[in-house]
Amino acid sequence: KNEVEQSPQNLTAQEGEFITINCSYSVGISALHWLQQHPGGGIVSLFMLSSGKKKHGRLIATINIQEKHSSLHITASHPRDSAVYICAGYSGGGADGLTFGKGTHLIIQP
Amino acid sequence: EAGVTQFPSHSVIEKGQTVTLRCDPISGHDNLYWYRRVMGKEIKFLLHFVKESKQDESGMPNNRFLAERTGGTYSTLKVQPAELEDSGVYFCASGLTEETQYFGPGTRLLVL
Numbered sequence: 001k002n003e004v005e006q007s008p009q010n011l012t013a014q015e016g017e018f019i020t021i022n023c024s025y026s027v028g029i030s031a032l033h034w035l036q037q038h039p040g041g042g043i044v045s046l047f048m049l050s051s052g053k054k055k056h057g058r059l060i061a062t063i064n065i066q067e068k069h070s071s072l073h074i075t076a077s078h079p080r081d082s083a084v085y086i087c088a089g090y091s092g093g094g095a096d097g098l099t100f101g102k103g104t105h106l107i108i109q110p
Numbered sequence: 111e112a113g114v115t116q117f118p119s120h121s122v123i124e125k126g127q128t129v130t131l132r133c134d135p136i137s138g139h140d141n142l143y144w145y146r147r148v149m150g151k152e153i154k155f156l157l158h159f160v161k162e163s164k165q166d167e168s169g170m171p172n173n174r175f176l177a178e179r180t181g182g183t184y185s186t187l188k189v190q191p192a193e194l195e196d197s198g199v200y201f202c203a204s205g206l207t208e209e210t211q212y213f214g215p216g217t218r219l220l221v222l
Contacts, residue, residue, distance in 0.1 A: 041215070042215030045211070092208060097156075097158055098155060100153040102151075
């Protein structure tokens with residue numbers, strides 16, 4: 001059974017701080033999605049990665065395949081980054097659909 | 111390019127009634143997925159269409175849920191009869207490949 005574990009569950013930080021959200025996943029997951037959901041909003045796909053590192057603006061996602069671990073970093077955090085961040089694993093093969101973590105509720109205070 | 115759209119955005123119904131949710135994927139995307147998040151839990155996979163065929167419906171909770179994708183374009187998810195535990199947010203996603211998925215805004219369903 002595929003599993004995805006996220007930490008922390010909740011995170012409150014001050015504007016400008018460097019943020020790290022972690023995700024560990026089980027054997028069988030070959031790619032990882034990082035998703036963002038603002039309060040009352042839909043889900044936005046931030047990154048999909050199966051190796052290495054990706055960067056978009058102030059967001060950076062890394063994945064370590066050997067350790068089955070991925071991190072999402074936010075540099076120079078801003079109150080508008082406040083949202084739920086979700087990692088979801090894709091396993092392909094016979095197990096369709098993504099396996100989701102519980103999400104990290106991030107609040108950036110001004 | 112238009113994204114994945116879902117209708118309605120919100121639905122409030124009484125227990126025992128029927129509700130039909132609609133998802134319009136990005137044009138040309140053969141893969142279409144339904145997911146849902148019930149209160150306090152993580153998002154769970156419901157089913158996956160490739161064109162008009164159900165590739166995997168292992169996540170459908172019970173036979174009160176029926177999904178269709180006639181013609182391989184938009185999809186509907188019908189809940190009949192709705193129960194209280196069906197309340198949650200229903201997301202649709204589409205993709206050219208199984209790996210890359212673009213999500214819709216979700217339909218918030220409340221069963222009273």
